[in-house]
Amino acid sequence: MSYLDQRVPPKREDRHADTCLAYGGTICGAQKPGRVCALTAGADRAFTQGSICPLLPAMGIMSSLPDTVVLMHGAVGCGSCAHGNNGNVRAGHAARSGQPVDALWLSTALNEIDVVSGGDEKLARAIEEIEAAHHPKAIFVVSGCLPGIIGDDLDAVAARVQPKIAAKILPVHCEGFKSRFMATAYDVIYHALGRNLLPAPTKKQPREKTTINIMTVGSMGRVDELELERLVKELGLKANFFPVFSDPDSLPRAARAALSVSTCPTHDDYFLIHLKEKYGVPYIIRHMPIGIANTSRWLSDIGQHFGLGPQAAALAQAEEKELEKALDDFRPLFQGKRVFLSAGEYRSLATASLLRELGFEIAGIRSFHYDEFADVEIEKLRREGQDFSWSVANVQPFEEANLLKRIKPDLFLGHWHGNNNAARLGIPTQVIYNTGFGYIGYRGAYDLARRLDRKLKNTAFTDRLGRYAGLPYQKSWYRREPFSLIRSRA
Amino acid sequence: MSTAIERPRWTCALGGALAAAAALPRTVPIIHAGPGCAANFAWTQNGASGLQVGGPCAALAFPGTNLQENEVVFGGAERLDEEIEQTLKIMDGDLYFVLTGCVPEVIGDDVDSVVRKYAHRGVAITSASTAGFKGNSYFGYEEVLKTLFAKVLKTKPGRREKTVNVWGLPPMMDVFWKGNLAGVKDLLGLLGYRANVFFGPGASLEEIENAAGAELNIVLSDVYGLEAARLFKKIHGVDFISLPPPFGAAASDRFLKLAGRRLGLPARKISEIIKREGRRHYEFLEPLIDVYNDMEGQRYAIVIGDVNYGCAVADFLTDDLGWLADLVFVTDDLSDDERASLDKARSARARPRPEIIYESRAGAIAEKIDGRWRPSSTKYHNSRRPAFVAGSSLDRALAVSLGAPHLSLSFPVSNRAVLNRGYTGYDGGLRLMEDVISSAILMR
Known part of the structure; x- marks a missing residue:
């Protein structure tokens, strides 16, 4: 039975046994005989700081889909992160249609009475009212922590209300306490979309022979989509971007595509397997098109699938040549500068490859989690023969602050809300993703280089911050080993 | 009254309490809650608090228990105990403030006894019960105040003159x-x-x-x-x-x-x-007289905000600028008692004030703005134009639909950078005038 036949998707730690949250060491030190990487899956920390639950990345994707409404079922704070997503949503709509549009989310705002008597009825009423007030194409009905504890049944409510309304109801299981890995969010969203918005498969599945599904992640902006569209168009292929900012009516197209390609392997396997098993759409899940060689590899895989290997190779060669020349402007400033990166698993590793290509030396990487998908990127980094600090943490700035004090990099690249430590320590910082800035493909490599050049040409902002802004840790913490709070609970 | 709240212009009790506790001097908040709360509040402030996130102990740096299924089943008190013990060794502060979220409060963790253990050891530590299902961020702020007053303040400190x-x-x-x-x-x-x-x-x-x-x-x-x-x-x-x-x-x-x-x-x-x-x-205002007069700076205004901003901004526009703030929407989710006392407090003030409309849904606010605020081809139309919308950043679409300039003042404020700007006092009034008039003449 496919995962998507079940009402609730499995959590990452159950689906990928190797998934790990806590490791501290080096990139080469994580190697074990016969394995690319072997970390202790159950490891965690005796002290933890605020982390990110699956609801946050899920909200980022859900709130982008036009003509949909997100109904948060939980306490009124769950989903207030939508205020932060809204800037991306407005900019994303403006980039696609010329008009900024605010995301639309609501909350059932469960209270003390609901906690005792259950929130099912409130949820049912709220869904019907949303239909009447907004007539959306789909309503994401999202569970925060509370319904998961008090025993509300999202799926039963959805099934009961669905016959009364036109909008498709999509139950989304996002109880924060159920998974330690925010990557579970991707499965949860694909689960909701796959179960509810794709057509029933037919015997002779219709096929668009030159259309490829390019799986998008919430952190990719329109500018990145345009770069990938440009490249596959050169091979005579049409890009169908899925699912970020996709109109619910256009989602069924994914089942008719000739191929699906991941842009972030840890993000997509759940859905790509489903598209293959149910609709016969083959898939490639291997590289992230961040970095020059990575982009060429990504392109080459697609070319080979369509028997266009030579064309893809020629395209990659021409693109690389043009880019290399353009990058000459920046290389002298970048050469040998030591850089530290911290972000999602795949993004942190792929971006490290790109920075090496730009002439930087990698001083350290922190990945938000580890799973088997990262092995291919880890091998690429090891192939260069240099070892460096590598750790796995769902953020945990205290460890990072300790590391940065020891490693003293020249430059830091961090996730959204992940550059605070480094900036306070006076290290120039660059956000590793923010939708609207280019990171992907050849042009993304150039765009990032241009931004880093700008950052390094005037570091006054972080220089002065470093002199005056403190960190909230005791001095004695910096004398302790950075990974001393990690314990293995296998 | 609809069942669900549309785009709530606040977060939950824990979010309000955390923002407050983080703003206390030399204080380290400890979040006893599920795993996403801290980031949720950081993202919220990112899009709503004038580009300010966190505090000295920033955003994702707050210690937190990040409760998982295991704790939901077996209880989270032990995990809290461990977290506090480690926090005292790592985080630098003079007061430690435990705030509880939904998960531990539903499963019934005995937070007080854990906190008491450390207090008995002489640690400056306190706690507040701030589960999201108990109230919104204003409630959470009030819980922090009540905790300070009941548990942190000395009872007989001696009179402090002046x-x-x-x-x-x-x-x-x-x-x-x-x-x-x-x-x-x-x-x-x-x-x-x-x-x-x-x-x-x-x-x-x-x-x-x-x-x-x-x-x-x-x-x-x-x-x-x-x-x-x-x-x-x-x-x-x-x-x-x-x-x-x-x-x-x-x-x-x-x-x-x-x-x-x-x-x-x-x-x-x-x-x-x-x-x-x-x-x-x-003396500061005088040089404005000519241009403000000649450009006919006076406006009709729609004010949309929480209790504080809805009232104070409407009063300012009415009493200082001499505008006609005819529509005042208060977007908070208030009890009947709170509404009654607010209405009473407002009617007691000198000038007659427009009656407050309690509404937070963007669509419902737009419906209550009648044809007088919109352009018309009627020959003699006593319209409420030129209009101005003083609200939150969620009210921009309304302002665009009215063809009116707009200024974000009340939460959420996504489109302004705020550091030490304030509007209270005489000088604050000058700043508010600068901001209001500047946004009305952006195209000049």
């Missing part, structure tokens, strides 16, 4: 909270008083501990912080007055009169101060 306590502006929910507190401190300075403001750069733990020695408590809100003021009075016997944040000259006059009278200052001295400050204020 000091007052001030609260009612929830950090981050009031996006301009730092500047607004500083402005009120300055006003009280004019009366010869030192204000203990609890939160932000002007506060100290020593002052907070001795707050019960103050002569008077001043609540800068018709709703937020009143319950805490009643608790303060009950425990420490200090009386309070309440009024909206004094944005601009007219409201500052009222503030000085009321506070001065309650502090026993002679009426003549108060009016001297008001006259002197007024002359100084208008």
Whole structure:
């Protein structure tokens, strides 16, 4: 039975046994005989700081889909992160249609009475009212922590209300306490979309022979989509971007595509397997098109699938040549500068490859989690023969602050809300993703280089911050080993 | 009243409490909750608090128990114990403040006994119950105040002459909270008083501990912080007055009169101060006269905001700029009692005020704005134009539909960078004028 036949998707730690949250060491030190990487899956920390639950990345994707409404079922704070997503949503709509549009989310705002008597009825009423007030194409009905504890049944409510309304109801299981890995969010969203918005498969599945599904992640902006569209168009292929900012009516197209390609392997396997098993759409899940060689590899895989290997190779060669020349402007400033990166698993590793290509030396990487998908990127980094600090943490700035004090990099690249430590320590910082800035493909490599050049040409902002802004840790913490709070609970 | 709240213009109790606890001097909040709460609040502030996130102990740096399924089944008290023990070894602070979220409160963790253990050891530690299902961020702010008043303040600190306590502006929910507190401190300075403001750069733990020695408590809100003021009075016997944040000259006059009278200052001295400050204020304003007059700067205004901003901004536009703030929407989710007391407080003020409309849904607000606010081809149309929308960043679509300029003042404020800007006091009024008029003439 496919995962998507079940009402609730499995959590990452159950689906990928190797998934790990806590490791501290080096990139080469994580190697074990016969394995690319072997970390202790159950490891965690005796002290933890605020982390990110699956609801946050899920909200980022859900709130982008036009003509949909997100109904948060939980306490009124769950989903207030939508205020932060809204800037991306407005900019994303403006980039696609010329008009900024605010995301639309609501909350059932469960209270003390609901906690005792259950929130099912409130949820049912709220869904019907949303239909009447907004007539959306789909309503994401999202569970925060509370319904998961008090025993509300999202799926039963959805099934009961669905016959009364036109909008498709999509139950989304996002109880924060159920998974330690925010990557579970991707499965949860694909689960909701796959179960509810794709057509029933037919015997002779219709096929668009030159259309490829390019799986998008919430952190990719329109500018990145345009770069990938440009490249596959050169091979005579049409890009169908899925699912970020996709109109619910256009989602069924994914089942008719000739191929699906991941842009972030840890993000997509759940859905790509489903598209293959149910609709016969083959898939490639291997590289992230961040970095020059990575982009060429990504392109080459697609070319080979369509028997266009030579064309893809020629395209990659021409693109690389043009880019290399353009990058000459920046290389002298970048050469040998030591850089530290911290972000999602795949993004942190792929971006490290790109920075090496730009002439930087990698001083350290922190990945938000580890799973088997990262092995291919880890091998690429090891192939260069240099070892460096590598750790796995769902953020945990205290460890990072300790590391940065020891490693003293020249430059830091961090996730959204992940550059605070480094900036306070006076290290120039660059956000590793923010939708609207280019990171992907050849042009993304150039765009990032241009931004880093700008950052390094005037570091006054972080220089002065470093002199005056403190960190909230005791001095004695910096004398302790950075990974001393990690314990293995296998 | 709809069942679900559309785009809530607040977050939950934990979010409000965390923003408040993080704003206390030398304080380390410890979040006992599920795993995503800290980041959720960081993302919320990112898009709603004028680009301000976190505090000295920033965003994702708050210690937290990140409860998982295992704790939901077996209880999270042990995990909290471990987290506190480690926090004391790693995080640098003089007060540790445990805040609980939904998960531990539903499963019934005994937080008090864990916290008590450390308190008995002499650790400066306290806790507040701030589950999201108990209330919104304003409620969470009030819980932090009540905790301070009941558990952190010394009970008989000795009288502190010429000091007052001030609260009612929830950090981050009031996006301009730092500047607004500083402005009120300055006003009280004019009366010869030192204000203990609890939160932000002007506060100290020593002052907070001795707050019960103050002569008077001043609540800068018709709703937020009143319950805490009643608790303060009950425990420490200090009386309070309440009024909206004094944005601009007219409201500052009222503030000085009321506070001065309650502090026993002679009426003549108060009016001297008001006259002197007024002359100084208008020295800055005078050069505006020509251009403001010639461009016919006066507007009809729609004010949309939380209790504090809805009232104080409407008062400012009416009393200082002489605008016609005909529609005032308060977007908070208030109880009937709170609405009644707010309406009563407003009607008691000098000038007749437009009746408050309680509504937070963007669509419902738009429906209540009638044809007089919209362009018309009728030959003689007594329209409410030129109009101005003073609200939150969620009210931009409305302003665009009316063809009216807009300024984000009330949470969420996504499209302004705010550092120490504040609108209270006489100088605050100048800044609010600058901001309002500047956004009305963007195309000049």
